[in-house]
Amino acid sequence: MIGALTVLLVFQLIGEAFARGLDLPIPGPVIGMGLMFAVLVMRGGPGGDLRSTATGILQHLSLLFIPAGTGVMLHFQRLADEWLPLTVALIASTLLSIGVSALLLHLLSRRTPHGEDRS
Amino acid sequence: MKPALGEIWVYLSTTPLLGLTLTLLAYQGALWLYRRANHHPLLNPVMVAVTVLVLVLSFTGTPYQTYFDGAQFVHFLLGPATVALAIPLYAQWERLKGMLLPLLVTLVAGSLTAALSAVGIAALLGASRESVMSMAPKSVTMPIAMGVAERLGGLPSLTAVLVMSTGILGAVGARYVYRLLRIEDHAVRGFAIGIASHGIGTARAFQVSEQAGAFAALAMGLNGLLTALMLPWILPWLESLLH
Numbered sequence: 508m509i510g511a512l513t514v515l516l517v518f519q520l521i522g523e524a525f526a527r528g529l530d531l532p533i534p535g536p537v538i539g540m541g542l543m544f545a546v547l548v549m550r551g552g553p554g555g556d557l558r559s560t561a562t563g564i565l566q567h568l569s570l571l572f573i574p575a576g577t578g579v580m581l582h583f584q585r586l587a588d589e590w591l592p593l594t595v596a597l598i599a600s601t602l603l604s605i606g607v608s609a610l611l612l613h614l615l616s617r618r619t620p621h622g623e624d625r626s
Numbered sequence: 627m628k629p630a631l632g633e634i635w636v637y638l639s640t641t642p643l644l645g646l647t648l649t650l651l652a653y654q655g656a657l658w659l660y661r662r663a664n665h666h667p668l669l670n671p672v673m674v675a676v677t678v679l680v681l682v683l684s685f686t687g688t689p690y691q692t693y694f695d696g697a698q699f700v701h702f703l704l705g706p707a708t709v710a711l712a713i714p715l716y717a718q719w720e721r722l723k724g725m726l727l728p729l730l731v732t733l734v735a736g737s738l739t740a741a742l743s744a745v746g747i748a749a750l751l752g753a754s755r756e757s758v759m760s761m762a763p764k765s766v767t768m769p770i771a772m773g774v775a776e777r778l779g780g781l782p783s784l785t786a787v788l789v790m791s792t793g794i795l796g797a798v799g800a801r802y803v804y805r806l807l808r809i810e811d812h813a814v815r816g817f818a819i820g821i822a823s824h825g826i827g828t829a830r831a832f833q834v835s836e837q838a839g840a841f842a843a844l845a846m847g848l849n850g851l852l853t854a855l856m857l858p859w860i861l862p863w864l865e866s867l868l869h
Contacts, residue, residue, distance in 0.1 A: 515706040522709070533854050534769045536708035540847055543712035553713050561710035564703065565839070568829035569671050570653045571704045574645075574697035575768055576676040576790040578783050580683060580690055585757065585784065592751030596761060597788065600744035601795045601822050602803055604765060608736030608845075609809045609818035615728035616814065 511560035518543045639688055645696020652678045665833070667798040672790065672826055704769065704825075711828075711843040718840040721813065729817065733845065736821035737852050740765035745861070760784040762861055763853055764792045767824040770850040777858045789824065796823025797830035812838040820845025 522539030525531065531538070547553055553561070579586075586593065638644045656674035663669050683693055694701070715722075722729070744761045753761070760780030763771040768789050775785035800819045809815055812835050819827035820842030828846050832839030 512706065515709045518709045518712075519705045533851055534708075534773060536705040536769065537767075537847055537850050539705075539709040540712045540715075543709050544715055547712060547716040548719065552716060558713055561713040564707050564710050565714065565829075565832055567653075568707060568825060568832065569657075570650075570675075571700055571707055572672050572768070572790060572793065572826055572829075573649055573653055573675045573679065574694060574701040575786045576672055577679045577683070577693065577697070578690060579676065579787045579790070580680045582784050582787055586787075589753050589757050592748045592753035593757060593761070593788070595751055596744050596748035596753070597764065597791050598795060598799075599747055600740060601765070601792050602799050603743050604736050604740035604822040605796060605800050605818045606803045606807060607739045608732050608821045609804060609814055610807055611735055612728055612732040612814045612817055613807075613809055613811065615731060616725050616811075 508556065508560050508563075511557040514557060515539075515543075515560075639686070639692065642696035642699070645693040646699050647696075648679060648682065648693070649675075649697045649700050652676075652682075667801065670794050670797055670826075670830075672797075672829075673794045676790070708767070708769075708847075711847065714832075714836060714840040715843055715847075718813075718837060718844070721837075722844065725813075729844070729848075732817065733821060733848050733852060736818065736845075737765070737849050737856070740822055740849075741853065741857055741860075742864075745864075755779070756781055757784065759861070761788055762857055764788045765822050765824060765849065766853045767846055767850045770854050771824075774854055774857055778861055790826065793823045793826025796827040800827065800830070813841045816841030817845045821849050824849070 518539040519536050520539075521542060522537070523535030525538050526533060526535040652675040653671065655678065656669075656671040659674060660666070660669050660671045679693070682688075683690065741762050744764055745758055748758045748761050756779070758780075759778040760775050760782075762778055762780065763774040763785060766774065766789070768786055771785050771789045772782040775782050796819055800815070800823070804810075804815055809818075815834070816831045816838035819831055819838075823830075824846045828839060828842040831842035
């Protein structure tokens with residue numbers, strides 16, 4: 508697990524270095540994810556340790572959003588003043604973008620046979 | 627001499643231990659409740675845990691910054707977790723290769739819909755410019771969204787709140803949209819929720835199936851990239867058209 512965590516951090520670090528060094532608007536961890544993906548494709552998949560650690564972390568992805576989410580308490584005043592436009596925009600836009608994306612992908616990928624095991 | 631309860635509190639409330647432990651306890655409790663309630667969408671663990679923490683912090687008069695000094699250790703793991711998304715993504719690589727073009731077209735359309743509809747509705751209903759700009763990257767993963775908001779002249783910490791709300795809304799509401807539109811393919815479901823609701827939607831998709839999760843992770847990553855590249859020039863351009 509520690510080995511896998513080290514690998515993840517090294518990729519994140521390389522990603523951060525790229526983002527800073529080349530002044531990219533993309534955050535380091537996303538670049539790190541891209542690099543990790545490229546390495547996995549080249550090497551033909553992750554080792555067992557990396558796989559189980561990644562699965563373990565991702566199962567608790569929700570936990571990681573809690574500290575930033577609690578920051579809602581810094582904005583109570585603004586939220587009280589502008590609750591209507593913000594709430595309507597959030598709900599309508601979120602459901603609309605899910606609907607548009609799902610429908611479009613559904614229609615576009617219809618030409619290939621449907622189902623779980625297409626590969 | 628035994629220290630008074632008040633003194634113990636004063637000591638504990640200034641160490642990172644308390645914020646960190648509170649975060650984990652709130653999460654465990656929220657998760658327990660969510661499972662007990664048979665994964666009822668309105669009991670989304672992030673929403674429940676955040677509500678509990680806000681109540682606790684407000685009642686004890688603890689500033690957010692003090693809490694975050696401890697909770698940042700959890701927050702930090704967002705980085706390695708983002709890198710770890712490459713692993714489920716790789717697991718779906720064979721399926722992905724076959725549908726790259728539909729995925730990319732959907733990505734661009736979904737990404738634009740997410741940003742422009744939010745900006746348009748908020749502005750139309752009279753939200754302030756700062757709020758509108760903070761709203762624009764709401765569908766994107768939190769670290770990217772905060773950076774984009776800053777570039778646009780929004781408030782990064784407000785963006786964090788809007789991003790979280792969007793994530794929860796998507797995680798709660800997606801199933802109704804899918805039912806309405808009769809979308810059953812887990813790949814399609816995952817990809818759509820990943821575009822609209824980033825990591826929280828992805829976390830929800832992983833609860834449904836690994837395939838849904840992997841497609842959500844892909845959509846989240848790509849939408850982060852696209853939004854970071856696109857919004858900083860699209861929005862100023864739109865603004866100049868309107869004035």
